[in-house]
Amino acid sequence: MLEFLSFAISPIEFLISLGIFAVAAGLVGALLGLGGGIFLVPVMIVLFGIDAQTAIVASLVGVIATSSGSAAGYVKEGMSDLRLAMFLEVATVIGGLVGAVVAVTLLAGRSQLLTLIFVPVVVLSAIFMYRTRAVDVRPNPPHDEWADRLNLHTRYFDAQKNEWVVYRVTGTKTGLAISGTAGIVAGLLGIGGGLFYVPGMNVLMNVPFRIASATSNFMIGVTATAGALVYLLTGHLAVGLAAPVVIGLLAGSLMGARIHRTAEATVLKRLFVPILGLAALVLLLRGLGAFP
Amino acid sequence: MIGTNSSGPPRSPVIQDDVPPAMTRLISLTLRVGVGISAGLAVIGLALLLAGPTAAFVTVSVHGVAFSGAAFISGVARGHAVDILFLAFIVLIATPLMRVIISVGLFARVGDRPFTALTLSVLLLLGVSVLVGTVI
Numbered sequence: 001m002l003e004f005l006s007f008a009i010s011p012i013e014f015l016i017s018l019g020i021f022a023v024a025a026g027l028v029g030a031l032l033g034l035g036g037g038i039f040l041v042p043v044m045i046v047l048f049g050i051d052a053q054t055a056i057v058a059s060l061v062g063v064i065a066t067s068s069g070s071a072a073g074y075v076k077e078g079m080s081d082l083r084l085a086m087f088l089e090v091a092t093v094i095g096g097l098v099g100a101v102v103a104v105t106l107l108a109g110r111s112q113l114l115t116l117i118f119v120p121v122v123v124l125s126a127i128f129m130y131r132t133r134a135v136d137v138r139p140n141p142p143h144d145e146w147a148d149r150l151n152l153h154t155r156y157f158d159a160q161k162n163e164w165v166v167y168r169v170t171g172t173k174t175g176l177a178i179s180g181t182a183g184i185v186a187g188l189l190g191i192g193g194g195l196f197y198v199p200g201m202n203v204l205m206n207v208p209f210r211i212a213s214a215t216s217n218f219m220i221g222v223t224a225t226a227g228a229l230v231y232l233l234t235g236h237l238a239v240g241l242a243a244p245v246v247i248g249l250l251a252g253s254l255m256g257a258r259i260h261r262t263a264e265a266t267v268l269k270r271l272f273v274p275i276l277g278l279a280a281l282v283l284l285l286r287g288l289g290a291f292p
Numbered sequence: 293m294i295g296t297n298s299s300g301p302p303r304s305p306v307i308q309d310d311v312p313p314a315m316t317r318l319i320s321l322t323l324r325v326g327v328g329i330s331a332g333l334a335v336i337g338l339a340l341l342l343a344g345p346t347a348a349f350v351t352v353s354v355h356g357v358a359f360s361g362a363a364f365i366s367g368v369a370r371g372h373a374v375d376i377l378f379l380a381f382i383v384l385i386a387t388p389l390m391r392v393i394i395s396v397g398l399f400a401r402v403g404d405r406p407f408t409a410l411t412l413s414v415l416l417l418l419g420v421s422v423l424v425g426t427v428i
């Protein structure tokens with residue numbers, strides 16, 4: 001039986017209401033480089049009574065659509081830092097694969113414990129973001145040998161400030177560790193991993209927030225693909241549920257990408273902090289078994 | 293370092309100095325086409341699914357069902373909703389894969405060895421995902 005807030009609903013009503021939530025999640029996700037899954041998975045579980053595992057897999061596939069849809073625009077306009085993304089993707093794909101494998105084997109039915117483990121990580125991301133919200137790029141970050149060797153330093157034109165911003169990437173090893181963690185979370189919880197990429201790149205790697213957000217969107221697709229391939233081939237994808245999720249998230253992400261072009265970095269950061277707090281609360285409640 | 297530059301505003305907000313020129317255009321096109329085809333197929337599949345027995349709306353899954361390539365192709369050709377939706381998701385998942393393949397080729401063409409190796413590693417890891425998903 002299909003339901004919304006425990007009320008029985010028709011398939012059409014289910015489709016429309018789930019689609020609306022997916023559009024909203026996709027919009028906010030694209031705006032903040034999150035992918036949208038962090039909002040949609042709790043909505044599917046709590047409001048629609050969908051089984052957690054089914055919701056996670058549908059979200060993960062939807063996240064690929066969100067990422068690819070919004071990244072197409074960002075890449076064309078040069079907003080995504082492709083070299084940095086491809087460097088970090090090595091770690092994130094490993095994480096995504098590991099997360100999905102653990103989810104379908106060792107932790108099948110025991111995801112509450114791991115959800116709780118990730119709560120402090122999300123809170124830490126919010127604290128990092130809050131403390132550094134006034135500074136976008138550090139003028140003199142610590143020297144990083146890998147960033148120098150791979151020539152990860154670059155520049156972008158900030159249309160709001162009407163000036164070129166040169167940024168020197170630092171903390172590559174930390175960035176790889178965070179990307180690997182983000183991949184595990186993505187594969188395990190069906191979220192994009194942007195929750196970790198954006199603050200990781202912005203705060204620790206000295207990447208401007210708007211670039212970090214656009215680069216995160218670009219990376220999320222590959223991260224989710226690593227996990228989605230495992231879920232798809234092991235037969236965990238409910239295609240009827242994933243379809244409205246994909247279509248809704250994609251529509252929302254395209255709207256979010258349009259707004260992202262004109263949004264102020266500081267405004268985006270201020271928006272990001274309470275959303276991270278909310279995500280932590282939802283994860284905590286889920287981990288404590290407040291909802292199935 | 294933050295500073296101004298005399299070269300003036302660019303046509304695009306970000307300069308990627310060491311990315312092969314065709315890369316941004318090709319990757320953007322690949323993502324756009326892949327997502328477009330996938331979304332189109334998902335809309336068609338969803339419409340067909342809703343037109344059929346509605347009880348299967350959420351519960352339709354391939355869990356526990358052995359995948360048969362011939363049956364899948366036949367199902368798509370016959371306009372079977374689940375097979376069309378499955379095709380939509382295959383196209384969707386293949387889209388980021390394609391952009392990694394394109395990146396490998398373009399980095400290799402310009403002789404950027406470190407990034408050819410990095411992108412090739414990503415591709416191989418995605419191949420491992422397929423292998424793992426098949427074996428589990």
